Amino acid sequence: MNYSLLDYAQQLGASFADLRRIRTKELSLLVTEDREIVSTNGVDDGYSLRVLYKGNWGYYSSSEEIIKENVKDAIESAIGDETVNIVYLQPKHDKVEIKPKLQVNKSIEEKMNDLKKLREQILRLDNRVKSVSIRYYEGEVHREYLSTDDRDITVDYTLSGLSIVVTGREGDNIVSSTYSKYTYIGYPLEVLGEEHILETIKRRIQNQFIGESVKADNYEVILAPEVVGVFAHEAVGHLAEADLAINGILHPLRGKLIAPDFVNIVDSPLQYYNSAIGVVPYDDEGVEGRDVYIVKNGVVNEYLTDRFYSAYLGQKPTGNARAEDFRNPVIVRMRNTFISAGEHSYEEMVRETKYGILLVSPRGGQTSPDGTFQFGIQEGYIIQNGEVTKPIKMAGISGYTLETLRDITAVSKQLDFSSGFCGKEGQSVPVGTGGAYVKVKSMKVGGLVG
Amino acid sequence: MVDEYSIVQRAKSLGYQAEVFSVKAKSLQIKRGEQFYSFNLTDYGYGVRVFKDGKTGFAYSTALDDKVLDLAIESAKASKEDKFNVIPSPEKVEKIRLKYFELDEAREKAKEYAEALGEVRNFANVIGEYYDFTVSQIKVVNTEGVDVTEERSLGSVSLVFNFKRDAFITPEFYEGVTVRDLSKLDVEKIKDEVTKKNEIYKRRVVLDRKFKEAIFTPKAVASLLSPLLSYAVSLENVYRGKSTLKEGELLNDKINIYDNPLIEWAPYSRSFDGEGLPSKKVCIIDKGKVTTFLSNTYWSRKAGKENTHSSSRSYSSPPVISSSVLDIDVAANVEDDVIVVDQVQGVHTSNFDTGEFSVVGSVAWYDGVAVREVVITGTLKEMLKGIIGGIGVKDLKGNVYTRSLKISGINIA
Numbered sequence: 001m002n003y004s005l006l007d008y009a010q011q012l013g014a015s016f017a018d019l020r021r022i023r024t025k026e027l028s029l030l031v032t033e034d035r036e037i038v039s040t041n042g043v044d045d046g047y048s049l050r051v052l053y054k055g056n057w058g059y060y061s062s063s064e065e066i067i068k069e070n071v072k073d074a075i076e077s078a079i080g081d082e083t084v085n086i087v088y089l090q091p092k093h094d095k096v097e098i099k100p101k102l103q104v105n106k107s108i109e110e111k112m113n114d115l116k117k118l119r120e121q122i123l124r125l126d127n128r129v130k131s132v133s134i135r136y137y138e139g140e141v142h143r144e145y146l147s148t149d150d151r152d153i154t155v156d157y158t159l160s161g162l163s164i165v166v167t168g169r170e171g172d173n174i175v176s177s178t179y180s181k182y183t184y185i186g187y188p189l190e191v192l193g194e195e196h197i198l199e200t201i202k203r204r205i206q207n208q209f210i211g212e213s214v215k216a217d218n219y220e221v222i223l224a225p226e227v228v229g230v231f232a233h234e235a236v237g238h239l240a241e242a243d244l245a246i247n248g249i250l251h252p253l254r255g256k257l258i259a260p261d262f263v264n265i266v267d268s269p270l271q272y273y274n275s276a277i278g279v280v281p282y283d284d285e286g287v288e289g290r291d292v293y294i295v296k297n298g299v300v301n302e303y304l305t306d307r308f309y310s311a312y313l314g315q316k317p318t319g320n321a322r323a324e325d326f327r328n329p330v331i332v333r334m335r336n337t338f339i340s341a342g343e344h345s346y347e348e349m350v351r352e353t354k355y356g357i358l359l360v361s362p363r364g365g366q367t368s369p370d371g372t373f374q375f376g377i378q379e380g381y382i383i384q385n386g387e388v389t390k391p392i393k394m395a396g397i398s399g400y401t402l403e404t405l406r407d408i409t410a411v412s413k414q415l416d417f418s419s420g421f422c423g424k425e426g427q428s429v430p431v432g433t434g435g436a437y438v439k440v441k442s443m444k445v446g447g448l449v450g
Numbered sequence: 451m452v453d454e455y456s457i458v459q460r461a462k463s464l465g466y467q468a469e470v471f472s473v474k475a476k477s478l479q480i481k482r483g484e485q486f487y488s489f490n491l492t493d494y495g496y497g498v499r500v501f502k503d504g505k506t507g508f509a510y511s512t513a514l515d516d517k518v519l520d521l522a523i524e525s526a527k528a529s530k531e532d533k534f535n536v537i538p539s540p541e542k543v544e545k546i547r548l549k550y551f552e553l554d555e556a557r558e559k560a561k562e563y564a565e566a567l568g569e570v571r572n573f574a575n576v577i578g579e580y581y582d583f584t585v586s587q588i589k590v591v592n593t594e595g596v597d598v599t600e601e602r603s604l605g606s607v608s609l610v611f612n613f614k615r616d617a618f619i620t621p622e623f624y625e626g627v628t629v630r631d632l633s634k635l636d637v638e639k640i641k642d643e644v645t646k647k648n649e650i651y652k653r654r655v656v657l658d659r660k661f662k663e664a665i666f667t668p669k670a671v672a673s674l675l676s677p678l679l680s681y682a683v684s685l686e687n688v689y690r691g692k693s694t695l696k697e698g699e700l701l702n703d704k705i706n707i708y709d710n711p712l713i714e715w716a717p718y719s720r721s722f723d724g725e726g727l728p729s730k731k732v733c734i735i736d737k738g739k740v741t742t743f744l745s746n747t748y749w750s751r752k753a754g755k756e757n758t759h760s761s762s763r764s765y766s767s768p769p770v771i772s773s774s775v776l777d778i779d780v781a782a783n784v785e786d787d788v789i790v791v792d793q794v795q796g797v798h799t800s801n802f803d804t805g806e807f808s809v810v811g812s813v814a815w816y817d818g819v820a821v822r823e824v825v826i827t828g829t830l831k832e833m834l835k836g837i838i839g840g841i842g843v844k845d846l847k848g849n850v851y852t853r854s855l856k857i858s859g860i861n862i863a
Contacts, residue, residue, distance in 0.1 A: 026766075032690070035532065038525035039768060042510035042518065046493075057487035063494050063512035073490055077478075077557075080486025108528040131690045167692050167803050174694065176803040216825070216863065243484065247577050247612060249619055308485050329481070329489050364799040366810075370612070370621045372822070374810040376799030394801055396808030398825060425578075446808055446825055446863075 001047070005071055006148050009051045012075045016052040016086060018147035019066070020284055021045075022326050027108065029136040031115040033123065038108065039135070046326030049074050055082030061326045086307040087317055089287065091150035096281045098157040102186030111136060114189055118197070125202045128168040128209065135163040136188070143284070151286030157279050159430060161419065162188045162197070168205050177204035177378060178363065182419040182430065183274045191274050204361070204379050207391035212382065214395050216446035220356035221397075222349055222383065222439050225416040227359045227375075228339050229433025233422065234365040235373035235401040236265050237337040240294040240302075241320070241424075242309035244332075249371040249402065253300045259405035264340040265295040267304055269319055271336045273417035276432030278335030280319060285330060289319030294337075295405070306332050324427040331425055336432030342411025346437045349410050351386040357445055358383050359397065367401070374398040377445075396446050404440055412437035452514050454591045457498060461519055466526075467501040467537040467593045468519070471724065473765045475586035478553050480560050482579040495765035498522040504531040508768040534752040540595040543728040545721045546714045549585065549601040550631035556583035556605060559632050563607050566637045570644045574611040577622065582606045590726030598726045604717055605632050609640055613651055620651045620820070621812045624669075624793065628717045628846075647813075654820040657789075661862040664811075664826070665790045665841060666855050671778070672848030674794050674809060675855075678830040679707070680773040681802045683734050685745035689753045692803045694831050695740050701834045703738040704780060709760065710851075711774035718849045724761035724769040732758045734776075735834070744771050778852035784839035789816045789862060790854075791826065805830030811862070828860035835859060 001019050009017035028040035048061040051074045058078030060070040106114070115134050122132050138160035145153040161182025168175045179201050183191045223231060239250045269280045269289025280289050285307050293301045305313065306321035309332060322333040350358070358381045365375025377395045381388045417434030454470040461468030472495070479489040497510040500522045507526025511518040529535075551559075560581040567579060582605065589599040608626030612619060625643045629635045666674065682693040711720045711729040720729050725747055732742050742758065746769055750757035762772035793813035800807035811824035828836075836859030844853050 029528075036528075036530035037768075038507055038509075038528055040510065040766060041508060041521045041525045042766060043512065044510075044766065045512050057485060059487060059489040059491075061489065062492040064492065077488035077490055079480075079488060080482065084485050108524060112528045131692060165803075167690070169691055174691070174804045176692075176801055216827075244577075246484070247575060247614075247619075312484070327491055327493055329479075329487055362799075363801075364796070366795040366798070368621045368795060368812050370619050372621070372795075372810060372812060374796035374799070374808075374825075376796070376801075376808065394806065396796070396799065396825070396827070398796075398810055398823075444825075446827060 001144055001146050003146055005049060005066060005068065006146060008068055008071050009075065010148055012071065014051040014053045014075060016148050018050050018145065018286065020048045020323070020326065021144040023142040025140040027138050029112055029115060031112070031119050031134045033131050036112055036116060044325060048323065048326045051075055051078060052084060052086065053078035055084050056080035057084060059329060084308060085311050087310040088149045089151060093152040094282070095154045096156070098184060098279060100158055100184070100186035102190045104187035104190060118194065121198055122166060122201060125198060126168060126205060128170050129166055129205065130169045131167045133165045137161050145282065145284065145286045147286050153282045153286050155282055157184050159184055159277055160188050162192065164201060166201055166205055168209065170209060175205060175208035177201060177208060181275055182277050184277055184279050185274050207379060208393060211391040211393035213393050214357065214445050218442045219445050220353055220441055221443045221445065222353065222356065222358045222437055224358065224360045224437055225435050226361050226418045227377070228435035228438045229418050230362040230365045230375055232265055232339050232435055233334060233337045233420070233431065233433040234367040234375060235404065236294060237267060237334045238367050239371070239401065240304055241332045241334065242303040242305045242313060245303045250300055256300055257298050258300055258402055259295055259298040260408055261298040262342050262411055263295055263298050263405065263408055264293060266340055267292045267294060267320070267334050267337045269335050271417060271432060273432070273434065275419040276336040276417040276434065277419045278431040280322065280335045283319040283321045284323045285321040287317045287319040287321065289335065292318045304332055304334060306330060322429050324429055328427045331427065333424065333429050334422060334431050336417065336434065338417065338433065339411065339435035339438055341413050341415045341436045344410040344412050346412045346414055349412060349437060349439045350383060350388060353383045353386060356383045357381070357392065358388055371401045372398065373401055398444050404443060407441045408438055409441050410439040452516060454589060457519050458591055458593050460516065461500055462593050464523070465502060466523065469499045469537060469590065469592035469596070471497040471763060471765055472589045473586060475584055476553055477582070477584035478556060480581040482564060483577065497763065497765040497767070499768060500526050501535060501537045502526060504533050504535050505529050506535040510766045534748050536747060536751060537592055537594055538596060538725045538727055538747045541728050543598050543722045545600060546712060546719065548630055548714065548719060548721065549603045551603050551605065553583060553585055556632065563637050567609065567640065570609070570641055573648055574644050575614050576609060576611045578610040580608045590722065592726065596726040598722050600721050603630055605629055605635055607635060607637055607640065609644065611644065613648060618654060620654070623647050623813060630715055630717065630719070634715060650815045650818060651820045654822050657821040657824050661789050662860070663788045663856060663858040664860065664862050665786060665788055666857060667790065667792045668845040668847040668850060668852050668854060670791045670794055671852050671855055672850040674797055674807065675833055676776055676848060676850045677797060678800060678802065678805055678807065679776065682805060682830055683743050683773065684771040685743040685749045685753050685755060686771055688743050689749065694805050697740055697743070699740045701735065701738050701740065701831070702837055704839060705735055705738055705834070705837050706733065706779040707735040708733050708777040709744055709773045709775070710777045713775050713777070713851070716775045716846055716851065718774045720774065723759040724763035727757070727759040730759050744773060746771050773849060776850045778850065780837060780840035780853060780855060782840045782842065782853055784841060784856045786841055788856070789814055789821065791824070794826065824862060826860060826862050832859045833857055
């Protein structure tokens with residue numbers, strides 16, 4: 001990338017300027033019960049120039065290389081209330097390459113053949129399975145960053161994954177289950193393991209046929225790591241994104257106890273778990289990532305920031321500024337958000353539950369800055385007299401973040417991560433969500449229908 | 451020089467049928483919030499499909515060169531032979547006008563809109579104001595003679611806000627207007643909605659009774675009913691047993707639902723679809739009876755049904771079936787006497803195959819007072835069967851043109 005563009009921006013009066021290039025080589029394959037197609041094969045490549053001029057941001061982004069004339073466009077479009085102030089950093093030059101541990105050099109045809117074999121195994125799992133969609137994705141990501149405070153950063157990594165939807169039918173009864181995991185460790189079939197994928201799909205689809213509907217009510221619940229991850233992300237993490245936090249329910253509670261003192265909620269730039277795909281060693285403002293303790297020993301501690309909100313809140317930069325691609329501005333986002341491990345064992349938590357629900361796998365979720373959250377559950381079980389018993393049908397859970405955090409009674413030693421893609425302001429970025437098993441004394445659980 | 455035509459010619463010389471879908475877009479987004487920014491974007495992209503011996507391959511690039519064709523051919527080699535993989539043949543396209551402004555004009559207009567919304571900032575906590583404008587050129591060219599181009603403009607103003615009361619913080623509200631023609635962009639509609647929410651959210655109570663009926667505003671219909679219905683009326687999903695709707699099934703004789711991409715002023719309107727075929731107004735539900743499912747070239751041939759020309763795509767993906775503008779016709783003949791739902795959250799947690807949903811009514815009121823802890827459960831089919839009638843005038847929200855709908859047969863608690 002051309003540093004002279006940044007020099008030129010400064011000559012035109014910009015107090016700060018940065019330039020990003022994001023290049024992603026993508027491949028996506030789709031195998032259904034009777035189709036095999038390459039649904040994406042291409043290169044997405046573009047540049048984004050940003051200038052801070054008279055206290056306002058101006059961007060010029062393009063799929064073509066940016067030229068001097070575009071710097072003027074960025075400067076001229078920087079209009080506003082002239083109040084943007086940011087944190088400036090020490091110069092740093094770095095190249096980070098995250099190499100997959102389980103890399104497999106396979107042609108497109110070989111990868112397609114692997115998916116065809118997987119499809120045949122899925123169709124044999126249960127004769128009620130009528131349709132299957134297996135999506136394979138891989139993206140080789142190359143991000144470059146240059147700034148006027150002399151940050152020159154390059155980050156390379158590969159993200160790949162499988163997203164599987166299986167639909168079963170018995171008479172008029174239609175059920176479906178999903179399995180979706182992405183990883184930065186290597187070829188997903190190797191990393192995730194075919195046996196694990198098949199077992200999970202079989203269990204979920206069969207549970208939906210025999211599962212009991214849950215009567216809408218408040219229950220004692222144990223949230224498994226996948227569900228805890230969605231809770232940590234949706235119900236807490238979004239509230240701690242500085243742009244949302246200052247208008248939400250967390251800000252007035254900063255420094256106050258909102259959960260038992262054994263609860264810690266963290267957002268981290270890198271976690272060595274297969275599915276912790278929020279890989280952001282440096283963010284899209286050239287800031288090195290650090291762990292952010294949103295809740296520390298039960299107390300609201302700090303927020304996720306970009307350069308602007310670090311200055312606004314007087315907080316050390318965290319490295320949470322991200323953009324999906326060159327088509328989008330940089331905004332505050334999460335990376336790998338989780339409730340960290342506690343001291344209980346999962347077995348002990350189940351044993352001590354007289355009647356409750358074990359919530360194992362979510363199906364999306366959403367939160368609002370007023371503290372309400374809602375998400376779907378695709379795999380769960382009744383706990384009776386200290387034992388996990390019957391599966392439940394698809395359900396939904398909802399509540400108030402602060403009440404749920406207050407009602408946590410135990411956190412397990414075991415910890416795991418799941419992968420996801422988080423949407424905000426029309427942008428989607430990969431994130432890791434995770435945590436320990438968490439026991440909550442009361443949570444609203446409702447059957448999907450009824 | 452490499453262009454769409456030279457790619458198609460080269461494919462032909464290599465023995466392939468080919469199609470190039472290209473987008474040349476320039477856009478401007480201005481955000482007013484804690485950090486003001488203006489975002490200028492130039493985005494060019496090219497999606498190439500090739501066909502040979504029943505195999506199809508796709509590739510895309512943000513730069514047009516011969517490599518993208520080579521990638522598409524590589525893709526075709528890995529795909530399965532399927533006799534329904536056929537390149538579309540040309541059909542006459544009647545153009546509708548979809549471009550009404552240039553970006554420079556939009557830049558000036560944005561200042562006017564921001565000024566007009568100024569008074570809202572005096573009583574609402576405005577978290578973000580967004581002014582988005584795009585002017586694009588869409589082109590589809592193929593070896594069989596499809597050669598269509600059109601220019602489109604799209605402008606929108608939207609507001610995200612809440613109210614900070616002494617006792618509580620309200621949910622975030624989203625209000626916006628999207629148009630093709632900026633002279634039709636009326637920010638007063640946004641101001642009226644903010645004022646209305648300010649009155650309703652003076653206080654908020656826990657919903658302490660159950661309802662079997664509710665009124666869904668056009669905004670709520672767009673977020674809940676529209677995605678579930680669009681999925682269920684896709685011929686692909688019907689063919690694959692992933693829809694609960696059946697052809698000929700009678701749901702509710704009070705409703706007609708059309709997919710109409712030919713409403714000129716509506717966002718999501720288009721003269722031709724993602725395969726370059728002429729847009730059609732399609733009656734999906736006629737006097738309550740399910741009549742037609744939306745299709746494209748592949749699925750219409752595979753299922754032996756009419757091609758409704760309902761392909762949608764970006765340059766980075768091959769065409770898929772999608773609804774355009776869902777036009778819901780229901781008579782305005784019912785009373786406004788039950789809970790009103792204006793915003794829902796959690797729709798993406800629904801089971802789209804079965805149409806089951808359990809969502810939170812994040813913005814809802816009863817008897818003029820805001821209510822909280824509203825959980826709405828039901829199925830798409832129950833919703834369609836339960837439409838009792840409409841209230842007020844039709845409004846376009848998202849891709850739905852409808853009145854507020856009074857619906858029974860769902861559970862609200």
